[in-house]
Amino acid sequence: MTPLLLSHFTATSCLGRGLDPILRALRERRGGLAACTFDTVDVATCVGEVAGVDAVRLPQALAPFDCRNNRLALLGLEQDGFANAVRAAIAQYGAQRVAVILGTSTSGILQTELAYRRRDPASGALPPDYNYHTTHNTHSLAAFTRRYFGLRGPAATISSACSSSARVFGSARRMIAAGVIDAALVGGVDSLCLTTLYGFNSLELVSDEACRPFDSQRNGISIGEAAAFALLERAPPRPAPDAVLLLGTGESSDAYHMSSPHPDGLGARMAMQDALRMAGLQPADIGYINLHGTATPTNDAAEGKAVNAVFGRHTPCSSTKGATGHTLGAAGGLEAVICALALRHQFLPAGINTRELDPALHVDYLLEHCEQPLARAISNSFGFGGTNCSLIFGRAEPA
Amino acid sequence: MIPIALDACIEGIGLLGPGFSSWPHARPILEGKQPYQPQPTVLPTPALLPAAERRRSGAIVRLTLATGLEAVTAAGLDAATLPTVFASSGGDGETCHAICEMLASSDRRISPTRFHNSVHNAAAGYWSIATGAMAASSALSAHDASFGAGLLEAVIQAAVDGTRTLLLACDTRYPQPLHGARPMLDAFGIALVLAPQAGVRSLARISVALSAAGADTLDDPALERLRLGVPAARGLPLLRALSLSQDGPVVLDYLDDTRLAVTVAAC
Numbered sequence: 174m175t176p177l178l179l180s181h182f183t184a185t186s187c188l189g190r191g192l193d194p195i196l197r198a199l200r201e202r203r204g205g206l207a208a209c210t211f212d213t214v215d216v217a218t219c220v221g222e223v224a225g226v227d228a229v230r231l232p233q234a235l236a237p238f239d240c241r242n243n244r245l246a247l248l249g250l251e252q253d254g255f256a257n258a259v260r261a262a263i264a265q266y267g268a269q270r271v272a273v274i275l276g277t278s279t280s281g282i283l284q285t286e287l288a289y290r291r292r293d294p295a296s297g298a299l300p301p302d303y304n305y306h307t308t309h310n311t312h313s314l315a316a317f318t319r320r321y322f323g324l325r326g327p328a329a330t331i332s333s334a335c336s337s338s339a340r341v342f343g344s345a346r347r348m349i350a351a352g353v354i355d356a357a358l359v360g361g362v363d364s365l366c367l368t369t370l371y372g373f374n375s376l377e378l379v380s381d382e383a384c385r386p387f388d389s390q391r392n393g394i395s396i397g398e399a400a401a402f403a404l405l406e407r408a409p410p411r412p413a414p415d416a417v418l419l420l421g422t423g424e425s426s427d428a429y430h431m432s433s434p435h436p437d438g439l440g441a442r443m444a445m446q447d448a449l450r451m452a453g454l455q456p457a458d459i460g461y462i463n464l465h466g467t468a469t470p471t472n473d474a475a476e477g478k479a480v481n482a483v484f485g486r487h488t489p490c491s492s493t494k495g496a497t498g499h500t501l502g503a504a505g506g507l508e509a510v511i512c513a514l515a516l517r518h519q520f521l522p523a524g525i526n527t528r529e530l531d532p533a534l535h536v537d538y539l540l541e542h543c544e545q546p547l548a549r550a551i552s553n554s555f556g557f558g559g560t561n562c563s564l565i566f567g568r569a570e571p572a
Numbered sequence: 573m574i575p576i577a578l579d580a581c582i583e584g585i586g587l588l589g590p591g592f593s594s595w596p597h598a599r600p601i602l603e604g605k606q607p608y609q610p611q612p613t614v615l616p617t618p619a620l621l622p623a624a625e626r627r628r629s630g631a632i633v634r635l636t637l638a639t640g641l642e643a644v645t646a647a648g649l650d651a652a653t654l655p656t657v658f659a660s661s662g663g664d665g666e667t668c669h670a671i672c673e674m675l676a677s678s679d680r681r682i683s684p685t686r687f688h689n690s691v692h693n694a695a696a697g698y699w700s701i702a703t704g705a706m707a708a709s710s711a712l713s714a715h716d717a718s719f720g721a722g723l724l725e726a727v728i729q730a731a732v733d734g735t736r737t738l739l740l741a742c743d744t745r746y747p748q749p750l751h752g753a754r755p756m757l758d759a760f761g762i763a764l765v766l767a768p769q770a771g772v773r774s775l776a777r778i779s780v781a782l783s784a785a786g787a788d789t790l791d792d793p794a795l796e797r798l799r800l801g802v803p804a805a806r807g808l809p810l811l812r813a814l815s816l817s818q819d820g821p822v823v824l825d826y827l828d829d830t831r832l833a834v835t836v837a838a839c
Contacts, residue, residue: 215680269782269830278691278692282668282672285668285672285750286672286675286676289672289673289675289676290676292676292749297748297749298749298752299749299750299752299753303753304753305750305753305754306715306754310661310662310713310715310754311661311662311663311692311713311715312661312713312714312715312717312718313715315714316714316715319827325829325830326782326830327721327724327782327827327830328714328717328721328827329712329713329714329721329725330712330713330714331710331711331712332663332691332692332693332711332712332713333691333692333693333696333709333710333711334691334692334693340710343708343710344710344712344725347725347728347729347732347733348728350732351578351728351731351732353578353724353728353782367675367680368671368672368675368682368687368690371675371680371681371682371687372671372682372684372687372688372690373687375681375682375683375684375687376684376687376688424655424708424709424710425706425707425708426696426697426700426705426706426707426708426709427700427706428652428700428701428703428704428705428706429701430701431625431688431689431694431697431698431701432684432687432688439706440706443706556691556693557688557691557693557694557697558688558691558693558694558696558697558698558700558709558711559697559700559701560693560696560697560709560711
């Protein structure tokens, strides 16, 4: 593929608002997970909750879109000057030439969960203030964002569980290559809700402590929430040396099981190999792997096998979910931003919470932070339904 | 840069909806040779799924598998080789309702199967399990614009990546009380096999562009109600043009301020 420029990017998670707190937390090996006190949830687990989401107010004209997911989206868009960068892109290209392609798994479903507690006792109807279209519907996120910027180009919300906001990069790549648009606002937002907390708990996939990816004693995920965005454009002939480029995308399906990965990570392997092929790179060209690394016994085992099959055991890798939690449909976007930060600032983030590496996983899992040159990184995102996506990012010029 | 022509050849069609049991059955109705008689959509049991998955499969899975298989069979292709684009306004409505009802009750222990069926891409996941398709599968929503968004994504994928792509555009109803908040006429699905180049099985070539023109409507009031009553049925004007083997432009609903102009031509 022709490399695309991530001209701007930002992320907001339990580590804080915008890039600076993420960068600091990663360098200091700090996490943002804490005991769950969300709503009325009685699951004994840790979550990565973003502080202050409830205080965010949507503009009056967009009030029907008000829900936790869109509040988090707005909070995220307004960090690091990202919204202004989008407006500059619109001024440069036109409102019809900038697409909005965002990922989410549960959108504003919390709004429906809360509305079901307020059903009319006689008729069973939902309360009159409930608005399905603008809150719960999967597309609420991209529709809100498109309206917020007054965009008039193509829009879609990708919802393929935990690969959602990785896949948006593939969709944007194709749309830019087709010449339908000049830029795409990509990324993802997922927010805490009862469906995922009780759902993953029912599958016995939720840890009772802060999650420990690739640990021999790992016992499940910690659910987080995040808003992560990037502006993708064609790269100029001479990008800045520290510019971050999208070099390849790889997508595959397990065709195996709805909620368990292929035991040998076959689909995951295909996604990584596809991304390498599209980027015209060899495994040895990759300096860091941001693992999907959810910390469930089966997910990490399958990914470990897949990474080993493609890269051998000497490519540094880590999961940053020990710090951020598993932000589900936002994870691909958030971890793309983490890879972009690692490339811009030249470091390899260590995984945290992991005490003893699982000796059965034959990969070079980083437990110590490394400040070192990094030219290219790959980010893995896998999800229910056996959906896999790998993204390769690179620095315009090696440091 | 030179924009790539956004076109693809249709090699297979699958259709299921109220009063439509297949594409061959629907064709004379859309041509206007037979009257449209709406009947509740009949969803076949997906024989392709293993017994355990078959039992768990909801309406959206049955609809997706039935329409997808019809299209792929008509195209004479092996489903295992095809990447897919799954477009749906909201995924599995029955599952969503059941989960929200339990979460509002005193016992929040929702079933694990219900939970994994609740993801928007569940039907796409079952499709890949049923057919053994390990290629890429995109799952998207654009509310009422879901058919347009799916068609655009699928045509672009075929044109840019030079690969055959199966579009699966399917919607099913929510039960009450969500049905009141998001009414939908009935289950309706369209599947299209799109190929980058013309071949022996090509039915027509379509090219797609964004447009400000108004969307085409259907003359029959019941068909027009269907078009407006289910997001996937916004693709009906395209199927009507295909049924008539009629060259020319068709304008499909897409986003509130943007439509898709689809030019149909013989291959």
